[in-house]
Amino acid sequence: xxxxxxxxxxxxxxxxxxxxxxxxxxxxxxxxxxxxxxxxxxxxxxxxxxxxxxxxxxxxxxxxxxxxxxxxxxxxxxxxxxxxxxxxxxxxxxxxxxxxxxxxxxxxxxxxxxxxxxxxxxxxxxxxxxxxxxxxxxxxxxxxxxxxxxxxxxxxxxxxxxxxxxxxxxxxxxxxxxxxxxxxxxxxxxxxxxxxxxxxxxxxxxxxxxxxxxxxxxxxxxxxxxxxxxxxxxxxxxxxxxxxxxxxxxxxxxxxxxxxxxxxxxxxxxxxxxxxxxxxxxxxxxxxxxxxxxxxxxxxxxxxxxxxxxxxxxxxxxxxxxxxxxxxxxxxxxxxxxxxxxxxxxxxxxxxx
Numbered sequence: 351x352x353x354x355x356x357x358x359x360x361x362x363x364x365x366x367x368x369x370x371x372x373x374x375x376x377x378x379x380x381x382x383x384x385x386x387x388x389x390x391x392x393x394x395x396x397x398x399x400x401x402x403x404x405x406x407x408x409x410x411x412x413x414x415x416x417x418x419x420x421x422x423x424x425x426x427x428x429x430x431x432x433x434x435x436x437x438x439x440x441x442x443x444x445x446x447x448x449x450x451x452x453x454x455x456x457x458x459x460x461x462x463x464x465x466x467x468x469x470x471x472x473x474x475x476x477x478x479x480x481x482x483x484x485x486x487x488x489x490x491x492x493x494x495x496x497x498x499x500x501x502x503x504x505x506x507x508x509x510x511x512x513x514x515x516x517x518x519x520x521x522x523x524x525x526x527x528x529x530x531x532x533x534x535x536x537x538x539x540x541x542x543x544x545x546x547x548x549x550x551x552x553x554x555x556x557x558x559x560x561x562x563x564x565x566x567x568x569x570x571x572x573x574x575x576x577x578x579x580x581x582x583x584x585x586x587x588x589x590x591x592x593x594x595x596x597x598x599x600x601x602x603x604x605x606x607x608x609x610x611x612x613x614x615x616x617x618x619x620x621x622x623x624x625x626x627x628x629x630x631x632x633x634x635x636x637x638x639x640x641x642x643x644x645x646x647x648x649x650x651x652x653x654x655x656x657x658x659x660x661x662x663x664x665x666x667x668x669x670x671x672x673x674x675x676x677x678x679x680x681x682x683x684x685x686x687x688x689x690x691x692x693x694x695x696x697x698x699x700x701x702x703x
Contacts, residue, residue: 353380354481357400359391359417360384360432361409365466369404369432372470379477388417395425401481403429404473405451407442415442418449428452428480430473440557447526448561452480452670456551479523479643479671511578512601515542515634517697518627518654520620522549522642524670526558528690530565532640533584535694538567542636542697543579543603545587545595545627547620549642552589559586575607587618594626603630616646620674624650628657635659636697640690641669645677655683662696665689 358369358381366384373379383398385391389412391403403421407414414431421427431454433443443454455473458465466473521528525548536544548555556572562584563570571577573585573593579602587593591607598604606626613619620639624647627635637654639647641664655661661684663675668690678684686696 351378353378354402354477355380355382355398355400356477357382357391357394357398357403358384359386359388359403359409359414360406361386362406365406365432368466369473372467372473373477376474379474386411388412388414388420391417392420392424395421395427400427402452402477403427404432404477405429406432407439407446408434415446415449418446418451422450430455430476430480432457437553437557440554441561443554444526444557444561448530452476453523456554475643476523511580513543513579513581513603513633514601515636516579516595516603516627516630517542517544518624518635518637519544519546519640520624520638520642520647520650520674521547521640522644522646522671522674524641525549528640528664528670529558529562531690532638532693532697533562533566533568533570536566536568536584536698538582540568540582540698542634543581544568544584545573545579545593545605545623546584547587547593547618547623547647549616549618549646550589555586555589559584562586573605573607575605577605579603579605587623590617592618592622594622595630596626597630597633600632603633614644614646616644620647621650624654628653628659636662638662638664638693638697639674639678639684640664640693641671642674643671644673647674648677648681648683651678652681652683655685660685660696662686662688662693664693 360366370381373381385394387409405414429451431446431451433439453476458468559570559572570584572588594606663678663684665687666672
């Protein structure tokens with residue numbers, strides 16, 4: 351069996367040992383080396399030829415954010431960031447995902463997390479996903495550090511509360527970069543409200559929403575309980591809260607947040623959101639499932655399709671991980687399968703159904 355070769359990069363000797371110990375229990379993973387900072391990592395890569403790198407964000411000499419684009423440009427090795435669960439850590443993590451990181455795992459207790467084993471299963475799963483070469487070696491058209499879009503001057507946004515169309519989007523691994531592509535191509539005059547579930551811990555979704563709001567023509571918010579949906583606005587489920595949509599009165603829809611048990615290991619769960627919009631009456635629906643591990647959203651998309659909505663899945667050629675779209679396609683509930691750069695067009699084209 352070919353073992354997945356991992357390079358562990360962290361300035362703390364204790365953290366390097368803890369991370370290595372997590373992987374040592376897995377028969378298909380081998381830690382081939384460690385490094386104390388980005389500079390040492392760049393020197394070690396050609397000698398060790400790792401399949402995956404775990405990269406701390408905060409390090410001396412050369413930080414994770416400084417090393418990441420160098421690693422990607424020269425070696426194209428998938429990298430999983432380890433981030434503190436703080437506001438600063440969340441902002442840095444969103445930046446790392448824009449720069450090409452495969453995914454991230456939050457350290458439960460800050461830079462030195464003696465309890466990192468709490469997220470060991472998550473870290474192992476993401477290393478395994480990253481090691482699948484067909485999920486990482488993409489055409490540079492789709493898989494490269496994204497240039498930051500320069501939004502057009504803002505246009506007037508409708509302020510009425512009546513909504514005739516809702517767009518629902520679900521995504522996981524690779525989602526922040528995918529959302530950047532899709533949402534940055536939606537016009538400010540979008541005649542729909544957009545609701546999104548991105549699998550992320552608490553705090554990170556707020557930073558993601560703030561970043562997207564800076565670069566998109568539509569307004570982007572982390573959803574709050576009881577918000578009235580408006581056209582030209584995007585509402586992202588906050589980490590650790592399920593998001594659903596209810597009809598307050600004909601044509602007027604509100605957000606609902608709850609902390610009911612995770613569904614399929616996820617809170618927020620795409621299926622919770624999709625199920626709720628499928629129950630809405632007298633509103634047109636479109637739904638898209640983008641890159642992500644697992645099958646969250648596929649059951650809800652079946653219901654949206656049965657309700658008469660138009661359904662979209664991201665094509666394998668542009669997915670970081672073709673898990674969630676693959677599952678939806680397999681259920682026969684997808685109307686259109688398109689690469690990432692065509693999703694926004696599918697979401698906004700004239701309604702013909």
